[in-house]
Every structure is written in C-alpha cells, then in structure tokens.
Amino acid sequence: MAEKLDVLVIGAGPAGYVCAIRAAQLGLRTGCVEASNYEGGLGGTCLNWGCIPAKALLESAALAQNLKDHGAEMGVRAEHVVYDLGAAVDRSRFISDKLTSGIRFLFKKNKVELFEGRGRVTAPGAVEVTPEEGDPYTVETANIVVATGATMTSFPGFEIDGAKVIGSREALALRSPPERMVVVGGGYVGVEFADVFNAFGVDVTIVEMLDTLVPVSDPEVGKTLARSFKKRGMTIKTGTRVVSLDREASPMVLTVESSKGEEKLETDLVLMAVGRKPVIHGVGLDELGVERNGPWVRIDEWCQTSVPGIYAIGDVAGQPMLAHKGSHEGIVAAERIAGVAEHPIRYDNIPSVGYCHPEVASIGMTEEEAREAGYEVKVGKYPLTAHGRALTAGHNEGFVKIIADARYGEILGVHMIGYNVSELIGEAGMARALESTVEELAAHPHAHPSMAEALMEAALAAMDRAIHI
Amino acid sequence: MATKVVMAQLSPTMEEGKLLEWKVAEGDRVEASDLLAEIETDKANMDIEALGGGVVLKILVEEGQTVPVGALIGIIGEEGEDISALLEEAAAAASVASGAVEPGFPEEADAVVPPAPPEAPPPAAPVPPVVEPPHSKAGESSVTGTVKASPVARRMADDAGLRVSDIQGSGPGGRVVKRDVEAAIAAGGTVARATEPSGGAAVAHAGAPSGPRRLADETLEPSQMRKAIARRLVTSIGPVPHFFLTTEIDMGRALELRKALNARLTGGKIGVNDVLVKVAAEALARHPEINASWEGDTIRRHGSVDIGIAVAIEDGLITPVLRAADRKGLLEISTEASELIGRAREKRLLPEEYQGATFSVSNLGMFDIDQFTAIINPPEAAILAVGGTIEKPVVVDGEIEVRPRMRVTMSCDHRVIDGATGARFLETFKAMLENPLELVL
Numbered sequence A: 001m002a003e004k005l006d007v008l009v010i011g012a013g014p015a016g017y018v019c020a021i022r023a024a025q026l027g028l029r030t031g032c033v034e035a036s037n038y039e040g041g042l043g044g045t046c047l048n049w050g051c052i053p054a055k056a057l058l059e060s061a062a063l064a065q066n067l068k069d070h071g072a073e074m075g076v077r078a079e080h081v082v083y084d085l086g087a088a089v090d091r092s093r094f095i096s097d098k099l100t101s102g103i104r105f106l107f108k109k110n111k112v113e114l115f116e117g118r119g120r121v122t123a124p125g126a127v128e129v130t131p132e133e134g135d136p137y138t139v140e141t142a143n144i145v146v147a148t149g150a151t152m153t154s155f156p157g158f159e160i161d162g163a164k165v166i167g168s169r170e171a172l173a174l175r176s177p178p179e180r181m182v183v184v185g186g187g188y189v190g191v192e193f194a195d196v197f198n199a200f201g202v203d204v205t206i207v208e209m210l211d212t213l214v215p216v217s218d219p220e221v222g223k224t225l226a227r228s229f230k231k232r233g234m235t236i237k238t239g240t241r242v243v244s245l246d247r248e249a250s251p252m253v254l255t256v257e258s259s260k261g262e263e264k265l266e267t268d269l270v271l272m273a274v275g276r277k278p279v280i281h282g283v284g285l286d287e288l289g290v291e292r293n294g295p296w297v298r299i300d301e302w303c304q305t306s307v308p309g310i311y312a313i314g315d316v317a318g319q320p321m322l323a324h325k326g327s328h329e330g331i332v333a334a335e336r337i338a339g340v341a342e343h344p345i346r347y348d349n350i351p352s353v354g355y356c357h358p359e360v361a362s363i364g365m366t367e368e369e370a371r372e373a374g375y376e377v378k379v380g381k382y383p384l385t386a387h388g389r390a391l392t393a394g395h396n397e398g399f400v401k402i403i404a405d406a407r408y409g410e411i412l413g414v415h416m417i418g419y420n421v422s423e424l425i426g427e428a429g430m431a432r433a434l435e436s437t438v439e440e441l442a443a444h445p446h447a448h449p450s451m452a453e454a455l456m457e458a459a460l461a462a463m464d465r466a467i468h469i
Numbered sequence B: 001m002a003t004k005v006v007m008a009q010l011s012p013t014m015e016e017g018k019l020l021e022w023k024v025a026e027g028d029r030v031e032a033s034d035l036l037a038e039i040e041t042d043k044a045n046m047d048i049e050a051l052g053g054g055v056v057l058k059i060l061v062e063e064g065q066t067v068p069v070g071a072l073i074g075i076i077g078e079e080g081e082d083i084s085a086l087l088e089e090a091a092a093a094a095s096v097a098s099g100a101v102e103p104g105f106p107e108e109a110d111a112v113v114p115p116a117p118p119e120a121p122p123p124a125a126p127v128p129p130v131v132e133p134p135h136s137k138a139g140e141s142s143v144t145g146t147v148k149a150s151p152v153a154r155r156m157a158d159d160a161g162l163r164v165s166d167i168q169g170s171g172p173g174g175r176v177v178k179r180d181v182e183a184a185i186a187a188g189g190t191v192a193r194a195t196e197p198s199g200g201a202a203v204a205h206a207g208a209p210s211g212p213r214r215l216a217d218e219t220l221e222p223s224q225m226r227k228a229i230a231r232r233l234v235t236s237i238g239p240v241p242h243f244f245l246t247t248e249i250d251m252g253r254a255l256e257l258r259k260a261l262n263a264r265l266t267g268g269k270i271g272v273n274d275v276l277v278k279v280a281a282e283a284l285a286r287h288p289e290i291n292a293s294w295e296g297d298t299i300r301r302h303g304s305v306d307i308g309i310a311v312a313i314e315d316g317l318i319t320p321v322l323r324a325a326d327r328k329g330l331l332e333i334s335t336e337a338s339e340l341i342g343r344a345r346e347k348r349l350l351p352e353e354y355q356g357a358t359f360s361v362s363n364l365g366m367f368d369i370d371q372f373t374a375i376i377n378p379p380e381a382a383i384l385a386v387g388g389t390i391e392k393p394v395v396v397d398g399e400i401e402v403r404p405r406m407r408v409t410m411s412c413d414h415r416v417i418d419g420a421t422g423a424r425f426l427e428t429f430k431a432m433l434e435n436p437l438e439l440v441l
Helices: A016-025 A044-049 A051-070 A085-110 A188-199 A219-231 A323-338 A367-372 A388-393 A425-433 A438-443 A452-462 B084-099 B151-160 B178-186 B224-236 B252-264 B272-286 B330-345 B419-434 B436-440
Strands: A005-010 A030-034 A113-116 A118-123 A126-130 A137-146 A150-152 A180-184 A203-207 A235-237 A241-246 A252-258 A261-267 A269-272 A276-278 A310-312 A352-354 A359-364 A377-383 A399-405 A411-418 B003-006 B016-022 B035-040 B045-049 B054-059 B066-068 B072-077 B218-220 B242-250 B292-294 B299-301 B307-309 B311-313 B316-318 B359-363 B382-396 B399-413
Touching: A005 A016, A005 A118, A005 A323, A016 A030, A016 A085, A016 A137, A016 A323, A030 A137, A044 A051, A044 A085, A051 A085, A051 A188, A085 A113, A118 A137, A137 A323, A180 A188, A180 A261, A188 A203, A188 A219, A188 A352, A219 A235, A219 A359, A219 A399, A219 A411, A310 A323, A359 A425, A367 A377, A367 A399, A367 A411, A377 A452, A388 A452, A399 A438, A399 A452, A411 A425, A411 A452, A425 A452, A438 A452, B035 B072, B072 B084, B151 B178, B242 B419, B252 B272, B252 B399, B252 B419, B252 B436, B272 B307, B272 B330, B272 B359, B272 B382, B272 B419, B272 B436, B307 B330, B311 B330, B382 B419, B399 B419, B419 B436
Parallel strands: A005 A030, A005 A137, A030 A113, A137 A310, A180 A203, A180 A269, A203 A235, B307 B359, B359 B382
Antiparallel strands: A118 A126, A126 A137, A150 A276, A241 A252, A252 A261, A352 A359, A359 A411, A377 A399, A399 A411, B003 B072, B016 B035, B016 B066, B035 B045, B054 B072, B218 B299, B242 B399, B292 B299, B311 B316, B382 B399
C-alpha cells in the first residue's frame, strides 16, 4: 500500500473535496475516499442529486413560468409550447456530470489521491477502504476527516418507496410529471420542488407543519412566498401536519390535520422534503467513542471531534446542513491540520437561500430573534413593487428587509424575497463579516439599475432615509 | 508659519494637564521631536515633543499651572515672526475657557500638536498639522483614525468614550472588531482584551496537531499603587529600577536528564543552557506576570514567550531570540539556539532575530563565574544571570553530600515585578530543574 498519508478525507462532497484540495495545497499528502452510491459519488449529494441539478431544473421552471406569465407582454409570444420535463432532467444530469468530472481533474491537478470505495475508520490513523470489486484494504493516515454527509429521511408511515412516496433524489430524476403532487415540508427543498413541478403543470399542494413557508427566514418572507405560490395555482397548507397516508388507494389519500381539523387530500405522488439525517452508521465512529451532538458528530470550532486526529465537516458535523458551510469547514479543518488555521467559521453568518421563484435569501437574525437577544431593533424594509430593475425583469414582488441595531447600526440580519435575491445575500454577508453598519451599506453607490440597490435602499430605510419609498 | 503648541491629550481620559517643567526657554531653537515640556496627566507624567523645527517664540503657561486639553501653551515659529494674532486668539480663548465648563480645542486650531502615544516613534519629519473637524469632541474621534477597525467597533468605541487605537484588535491583520471593544468595555476602560487566540484555547486534544499559538498581548491598567511604585522607584534607580533575587539550584537531576537524552541522540547535543532556556520558558508560561513589559501607562503581558540568549561576541554582546520557547521541545530549542548563536558570532543575525525578546538568559558559567547580576534589556522585565555549576558539599537529610550546584540571579524591573512575584517564579524555575520530570506535566 501507499506510504502513510497526512490527511485522508472520507467523502468527496462539497465539504470533503474542498478539504482535500486545501490540504493538498498546503503541502499535506492527502487522499480522499469516495464510493459512488445512490445519492452521491464524487461531488456528493450537492453536485449529483442536490443543489446543482435542482438549480438546473429551477431554471427550466423559470423559463416555462416566464413564458406563461410574461411572454406575450414582453413581446415573445410562444405558441404550441411543449413542456418536456424529461429533457429538463437530461440537461440537469449533463451539468451534474460536467461538474463531477471536474472534481476528478482538480484532484489530479492538486495531487489528491482518490480511493474509490467505502471508507470506514477502524482506528485513529487507519481507514479501511472497501472497493466495489476486490478486497478491502487499509490506508494509514495521520489525520482523518469525516465528510460522509447526510441522506434523505422521512416519517414512519411515509417511508420513501421511490414510486408513490419519493424524496429529493427521485424527484430530480422524475421524467414524467404526475397530475397531482403533495410536497410534505415547506423548507427550501420543498418550495424549490413545488416551484419546478408547478411550472411543469403539476397540481401542487405544500403541507408545512410550522406557520409559514421557509420557516428559518423572517416570517414575512414565508408569507410573501405563500402568496406568490397561491397566485400560481398552488395550494399552501401551513400549520398543518401529515397524519397518515393510504398508498393502496387510487388515487392515494393523505390525511392532514390543522387547527381546523382533519382533512383528506387525494394525490398521485407524495414528495417528502422533511430534512436529512447525517450518515454516521457504518463509518466506524461509534466504535471509537467519537462523541455525538444529537444525531450529528460533535466538533469544536476547528472541526476536531472528541477523538484526537479525527475531524468531521459538512452535513455529518451539524447544522446548518448547507454545502457552503461544509466547504468552509473543510478549509478550516485542512488549515488546522496544517497548523495555519487563523479563524474559525462564524456560524452566525452563514447565508441560506431558496432558489424558488421568487427567490428567498436570509442571513443573521430575524427581527424576532434580534428582539429576543435584547437588541433595540431598527427595521429597514424596502418593497420591490416600484424597484426599477425588478420591474424591468417583470418580477416586482418581494422586499429586502434589514434588521439593524438601533444604537450602532450593526446589521443583525437581512431577509429578502424577490427576483435574483440569491445574488444579493453575498453582499449582505460580507457587510456583516466586516461589521459594516447600515451607514456603510447606504453610503456605497450601488450600480443603477440593479437589484443590489434594493439592499442600499433598505439600509437607508433603516435610518429613515429611504429615497424610493 | 508659526505653529501652536497645545496641551496634548496624552491619555484617553485626560481632560487637563499640569505643566511640570519647561525643557526649553523662549528664544531657544528646537528640532523636530525635541523635548519641549513635561506634563502631569491624571495617569502619569509625560513629555510633549516638538513636531517641527523653529524658535520658541512664546511660552504662555507657567510651570505649575494646570490648563485644559487643547489650550495653547506656547508658540514655535521663525525668528521675528509676528505672532500677535495668535496671542490675541489665545487670550480670547482663555477668557472663554475660564467661563466654560468643558475644556475644548481653540476654535481654529490649525496646528494642534497631536497627542503622541507613548509607544509611537518620534516623527522623523515635521508632521502635517492635524485639523480637527469642528464637530469633534474633545478627544480625537475614533471615526477619523486610521487604525484598522470595523465600523461597528468604531461606533461602539466612540459611544463608550474609548479610542480604537487603544484597543488591541483580534480580527484579520489586527483589525479591531466588535468583540474587542466589548471586551475593552467589560474590562472597564481602555484596557485591551485578552483575545480569544486563533489557535490557543482551542488546542483541545493533546496529541492532535495544534495550530501555532498566537496569543495576543494583553495590556493591563496598573493600579494606583503600581503607578506610584513605578514613579517613585525610577527616581531612585532609573529608568529601570532593578532588584535582584538569587537562589542556588541542585543540578543533579537536570544533568542526568541531559546526559540520558544526549545518549539517545545521534545528531546534535543538548546543552545545559538549552535546558535552562526550556525551563525558564516553561516557568514563564506559568508566571505570565514576569513575561511582561512596563509601557509608561500600562503593563504589557506578552502573548508569546520569546527568550533572548545573551551571546558574547567580538566587541560586545547580542541576544538572539528563541521565539515561543515554551511551545518547543528541548531538541528543537537546542537546534535552533545553536544555529542562532552560530550566526550571532558571525554577526549575521537579522534584526528580527535579535529584537523583541520578552525575557533573557545570560550564562557566564563557562567563564567560571559563580554568581553575577545582569542588567535588564528593556523593555523586558527580567533577566536571569546564570553562574557555573560547581560541585560542593551540601547537607542532604542531615548528611553532607557533594552535589552539583548552580546559582542564578534574576534581575527584575520593580515597576512590573515585586519581590514576592519574582520569588515565586524562581521557585517554579528551581523546582523544575531539581525535578525535571515536571517538564512533561
């Protein structure tokens, strides 16, 4: 077997592959174990069956929706339009393949040794790799980084069978849309799929247990999204819990319950979007006494687990289970191992984005959280109704809301819904990272006309100085 | 053009200053950074320096007089220059100030002598005058400073009456961020925070590769008593008031340890001095109050233990610095020290390799010196003078035994270290040498 490595990363998702590349950049002898499987492979869930193909389908959905809603008024009258979900899926697979093969190239370029097979920690410093064919072998390494990710999960009675009850993995490969679909879960994953299938002509109902859609965001965002979705013909049932499902009936009957009582919904397909659970079983961590933090592996601010020499990053290491959080943990872990780590991640400054239409994006505290934390809050809210760039795009619903500290103007949180706001959250995050106040955000001349001006106007609004309200 | 000499704000809380002594007289010619006067502030006596050259045209405040910050105390200009306008203005300002509650800058202060922070190097050339914006409060607004600080930090500091320049930053590149100001406020004033280090506190798992320890320096506000000790003792022995502590150490076990280690080594050899450096570094890590510097207004506790090793060279001596010695193993110290000492003797050290130690060790044992006292190398607060190890009879458990004994004398800066503080450090140092197994604890 090869000589002993400095770092072996288990898992080549957005956390693992970034960690491996960074470690190799720092001159560490680095390897990465990855097994092709149902939800993953090189690039992990994100590139294979998550973020990337989902965004590809959402672009198809946006094009379809735009033609329906705005084609004629914008001077592009399309007749005899054919919605071909199969073609959209093919395109999403092509993009996914392009990116995953890019990782193979990046590994080669950075001299990261790829071990194809399933990795299991057998001792600190030893990882057993089981290839698809051939005998298991052990790789010795000074440090182990566990980046095994997470997998779809469901409730008892709603187990994913891949045909009548599906998860995100199956939804991304669905080539012929059903007539009716219930999406269980109104978080980012749920609203994105609801958007896609609605645009492709499916009668979509979203059932969310909490009071608003996208509940991690400011409640106003969820309410605005629900309004927009309803206008597109979706049925939104918030504050509603799924009770049981009769899969044998045709059509299936889903029983839900809300404060108004029980209700039975007929549907052809149920899509479970109720979260993901970390992949720890079979990785060998429990056997070594690696401590847990709920269902996740417990890590410190440098991504070290309770066992020396074993690190954990990404979805397996805790919330938020987002690709960009995992990638940054990968960098922190690699730099920590190399002894050059400077700053841990600021977990209070990780953006979250839903790429449904209109897009939703959040960072930092909600208004309510800020008040609960004891801040005297100043809210700056700028509606997009009359925003130049939004109007030209034909998407003037939504708003940008800044929650600022009244005393120092610190930006405590930014919550947005509207056209392309996913691209605005970076500026909001950077402003927070640099501890800008609303003053700096407002003082910078933002390009006109751009969506970013909305952020500037919201900052002005937080100082009661908005120009365009 | 004539420039005004004003009562500079020499500390963030200073509102007025007493002119203790003029170091120049009217008609004297001064150069940039020449001492003009000594001022007593609420914290300490400090100097006002000339920012540019010229002739002292007028002295407006007598010795012993107290005036508010910003008041005109003198005028420097070219010989024969007409300063009547300035004098009238000063008289007007004085009459206003006498009735005013708040001290303030003269309204058109076009050449305010900016407060020279004690650690700032004297300007090499005349500094352009600082023009305070009219809305500025007495006490430079931190918003206008050039210190790297986040906007939120600046606002918080302003609000709390602190200057970001007085606060140690823990952000990227030493940027002062919110948590630094919060810590400074929590510490009750201008005191910089003990920053959560980028690597330090998180070194949770022994054996795991740890990041480099970069503890930020800690600035402490000395107590009134400490200030008085500092002031009084320098008038006796100055400017660094030394005192000396001597102890004799049984070197038996340390020498055995060294021998045992060297028997296992194939490459270099560990010297007695390497052991002393290592033990001193460990003891300093346990007694951070020794690893410190007196800085006029404050005491700086150094975040890193950087040991200077006095090396005799032709025509003098130099002290190459072994950085973060408490974090290094004996072998690493030995290798690094012999390399540094070698280059020191060849006079090939870079400035950063012989500057900035936080404690020094000087060993004259090889010259058959039993005991000596060394002079502190400021701004270090202590130096350890090491004599030779000599076989001598000592009483052990009632019996006379011949033991290898070594005498060390630590010179301490009494402004920072008191007798008992120094003694406790030496106690640790001695205990570690007499039982070197402590090193692995």
